Amino acid sequence: MIKRFLILIAGFYFLALLQTSFFIHFPLAGLVPNFILISVFLINILEKPQKNAGIFAGFIGGFFLDIFSSNPIGFYALILLGLSLLTKIIFRKYVWAPVR
Amino acid sequence: MKFTSIKAKILIIAIVAALVLSLNFFRAETKGFFYYISTPIQKVFWSVGDSIANFFGAVGDLNGLREENDQLQGFFHELLAEKAYLTELKEENEVLREALQLDLQKEFQLVLVDVIGKDIGQDSFLINQGSRDGLSPGMPVITQQKILVGRIAEVFEKFSRVVLISNKNSSFDAKVSGTAITGVARGQGGSNLKFDLVPQEKELKADDLVVSSALGGIYPEGLLVGRISKASRDDVSSFYQSEIAPLFNLESTTMVFVIINFDND
Numbered sequence: 001m002i003k004r005f006l007i008l009i010a011g012f013y014f015l016a017l018l019q020t021s022f023f024i025h026f027p028l029a030g031l032v033p034n035f036i037l038i039s040v041f042l043i044n045i046l047e048k049p050q051k052n053a054g055i056f057a058g059f060i061g062g063f064f065l066d067i068f069s070s071n072p073i074g075f076y077a078l079i080l081l082g083l084s085l086l087t088k089i090i091f092r093k094y095v096w097a098p099v100r
Numbered sequence: 101m102k103f104t105s106i107k108a109k110i111l112i113i114a115i116v117a118a119l120v121l122s123l124n125f126f127r128a129e130t131k132g133f134f135y136y137i138s139t140p141i142q143k144v145f146w147s148v149g150d151s152i153a154n155f156f157g158a159v160g161d162l163n164g165l166r167e168e169n170d171q172l173q174g175f176f177h178e179l180l181a182e183k184a185y186l187t188e189l190k191e192e193n194e195v196l197r198e199a200l201q202l203d204l205q206k207e208f209q210l211v212l213v214d215v216i217g218k219d220i221g222q223d224s225f226l227i228n229q230g231s232r233d234g235l236s237p238g239m240p241v242i243t244q245q246k247i248l249v250g251r252i253a254e255v256f257e258k259f260s261r262v263v264l265i266s267n268k269n270s271s272f273d274a275k276v277s278g279t280a281i282t283g284v285a286r287g288q289g290g291s292n293l294k295f296d297l298v299p300q301e302k303e304l305k306a307d308d309l310v311v312s313s314a315l316g317g318i319y320p321e322g323l324l325v326g327r328i329s330k331a332s333r334d335d336v337s338s339f340y341q342s343e344i345a346p347l348f349n350l351e352s353t354t355m356v357f358v359i360i361n362f363d364n365d
Contacts, residue, residue: 017138021145025153063120067134073127074120081113 008057015039016064036061037080044084048092050077114204135194161274171264181296184215195355198244207321208236209361211235214355216259223267223289225350230256240319247322248312249356262356265325266291266346272317272342274325276308285310285325285344293344304331320362 015036023032040061044054062080066073114220123130165222192212204210211233217226229235241249241262250264271288274295283298298304308328329345 013138014141017141021134022149026156059116067131070137072121073123074129076115077120077349081117082292083300085113 002085004053005056008053009060012036012039012061013056015061016068019065020068034065036065040080040084041087043093044087049088049095052088055081055084055088059083108122145230153276159204195244199357202244202246204242204244204357205248208357208359210357210362213260213356213358215356218350220291220350223264223270223287223291223350225262225264225353227260227262227356227358228258230258230260231256234360235260235358238318239300240323240362241356242323242359243348243353245347246322246324248319249326249348249353251318252358260358264291264346264348264350266293272318273315274310276304276328277311278309281308282313282315283340283342285312291346291350293346295331295342295344296339297327298331298340300333300338301342302340304328304342306331310344320359 015019019032019035023035026032040058042053043057047054058080059077061077062076063073065071065076069076121176178226197211199205199210211229213227213229215225216228219225226242235252235255237252237255239252241251243249248265250262250267252260252271253263254261263288265272265285266289267287268289270285272285273282274285275282279302281298281302281304284296286294288294295304295310306328308331310325310328312321312323312325314320326344326346329343331340331342334341
């Protein structure tokens with residue numbers, strides 16, 4: 001579990017670096033997609049509702065977004081954490097998915 | 101148990117949130133630390149991204165460059181056409197200026213025509229005006245230097261064919277300028293002329309200038325024909341064996357004048 005979290009930390013750190021240094025060169029219609037938000041969203045949707053990695057991903061992804069943006073630290077971290085929690089609650093309570 | 105678990109989770113989240121928010125008290129230090137350790141990697145990412153973006157930007161610009169190139173080529177062709185037109189006008193202007201200096205317009209009623217096709221083998225050429233422009237067969241054709249070129253042999257609606265004085269079927273009266281020596285200039289083909297029927301008792305010599313004579317009524321008097329290139333006597337004939345080197349040069353002729361007020365009937 002710790003290993004998975006470390007991988008998520010490293011992954012989101014590099015994703016944040018890519019977001020601010022690499023993807024910024026390739027705007028689509030003047031906008032650069034936020035790959036951290038997309039990743040957090042995908043992790044939360046694709047992992048089993050009972051797992052908590054998505055919540056952690058939301059927090060850590062948001063944290064790195066805050067670090068590499070001009071926002072106060074915690075702005076994105078708490079928003080993504082809240083959204084991840086909300087997603088988990090919705091998936092656990094209202095969305096039926098076949099057991100993998 | 102479940103209540104406790106939820107409470108514990110909320111507590112953990114609240115603590116984490118408080119911790120994260122508390123980092124804002126050391127915001128500069130915290131962000132500075134991350135920037136410090138990230139700068140080398142960011143530089144690499146930035147450089148790679150910049151290079152790739154430049155490459156694809158250049159590839160994307162190819163269409164723009166192609167369009168711009170097409171536009172410039174079109175513009176270039178327009179300028180070329182304009183230049184050609186201006187060159188033509190300049191040439192025409194020079195011809196007219198030269199003709200004015202010789203007072204040709206006072207002496208004759210002239211029409212400036214362009215040579216549009218040449219048949220050097222047949223000693224003839226095509227001009228760009230015809231019956232629609234008032235031209236008719238027999239009209240003399242001269243250059244701006246008052247050099248006799250030939251006459252119109254065939255007239256079409258928009259074109260006319262001019263036969264040179266060196267054409268084999270051409271024959272007209274001529275004389276040596278400034279003298280009473282007269283003869284008949286006969287075309288020999290290949291830009292050659294023979295000066296025939298000059299009595300041997302007259303004094304004819306090389307380089308004498310030959311001009312047209314009004315005698316036969318084919319051409320107006322005084323048009324330059326050429327210079328005597330060869331004049332020899334023989335015992336058999338009572339006339340000179342002489343040749344004329346025509347002054348006109350068909351190969352470099354692009355514009356000529358047609359004398360339209362000369363009645364050669």
